[in-house]
Amino acid sequence: MNKSDILKIENNLKMKLPKFYKDTILNYPFERGSFAEEFMLLNKLETLLELNVDQKHLEEKFYIGSDGGEELYSIKYCDDSVYLYDLDLNEERLYTKDWKSFLDKIDMTIKEIKEDERLMKERKENKKWWQFWL
Numbered sequence: 737m738n739k740s741d742i743l744k745i746e747n748n749l750k751m752k753l754p755k756f757y758k759d760t761i762l763n764y765p766f767e768r769g770s771f772a773e774e775f776m777l778l779n780k781l782e783t784l785l786e787l788n789v790d791q792k793h794l795e796e797k798f799y800i801g802s803d804g805g806e807e808l809y810s811i812k813y814c815d816d817s818v819y820l821y822d823l824d825l826n827e828e829r830l831y832t833k834d835w836k837s838f839l840d841k842i843d844m845t846i847k848e849i850k851e852d853e854r855l856m857k858e859r860k861e862n863k864k865w866w867q868f869w870l
Contacts, residue, residue, distance in 0.1 A: 737761050737762070737779055738762070741781040742761065742762070744781060744785075745784060745785060745788075748789070749789070749798070751798065751813070753798060754811060754812075754816065756816050757800070757811055757835075760777070760835070760839070764779050766842065766843075766846065771804070771846060772845070772846055774804075775801055775802050775803065775804040776802070776803070776809065776842045776845065777800055777801050777839075778801045784799075784800075787799045787808070796812050796813060796814070797810045797811070798810060798811050798813075799821075800818075807820050807823070808823065809831060809838070810828075811835075816834050816835040817830055817831075817832065817833055817834060818830075818831045818835065819831055
């Protein structure tokens with residue numbers, strides 16, 4: 737995203753996004769097309785607007801992504817903590833105490849996904865002839 741996209745979000749939602757968030761999005765730290773970009777820390781204007789317009793009744797929160805399922809990540813302008821909202825339980829809790837911890841969790845998740853993919857590839861390459869389920 738670029739500065740123009742950020743302004744569109746701010747104007748559309750009538751809120752000012754925190755500097756730490758804008759700095760991260762303008763210098764997006766994760767690989768394009770990664771799980772991070774698709775889910776955890778969204779980097780597409782339309783997706784962010786869609787997610788936040790639906791949640792407009794929740795003031796001073798900005799939803800930044802999800803776990804790919806029933807949990808949404810949000811930030812508030814007043815602090816750099818990240819909050820997790822569970823759609824099933826309809827409750828919110830603190831997810832990380834600061835923005836850097838959130839980015840570190842994303843990085844760790846990406847590494848875990850890559851390691852799982854590597855192990856799966858290795859299992860397929862080394863499977864026995866009778867192991868048709870791998």
